[in-house]
Amino acid sequence: xxxxxxxxxxxxxxxxxxxxxxxxxxxxxxxxxxxxxxxxxxxxxxxxxxxxxxxxxxxxxxxxxxxxxxxxxxxxxxxxxx
Numbered sequence: 001x002x003x004x005x006x007x008x009x010x011x012x013x014x015x016x017x018x019x020x021x022x023x024x025x026x027x028x029x030x031x032x033x034x035x036x037x038x039x040x041x042x043x044x045x046x047x048x049x050x051x052x053x054x055x056x057x058x059x060x061x062x063x064x065x066x067x068x069x070x071x072x073x074x075x076x077x078x079x080x081x082x
Contacts, residue, residue, distance in 0.1 A: 019056065022037060037054065
């Protein structure tokens with residue numbers, strides 16, 4: 001971890017790419033940080049908090065997206081007129 005002159009943490013061990021910050025999750029999903037935080041707090045998107053910062057494991061984001069795709073596929077199959 002590095003700290004800026006004010007003592008705030010600038011980055012944490014995300015160099016390996018295993019963990020993703022909220023801002024990066026929001027950018028990848030094309031949604032607001034507020035929505036990502038709401039998903040984290042509700043448990044819909046698994047993550048954990050270090051101090052005031054939430055982080056998400058890469059595999060948790062991939063699993064969340066896979067569930068969304070499965071749900072969308074299931075809904076499209078049931079709503080298709082025959």
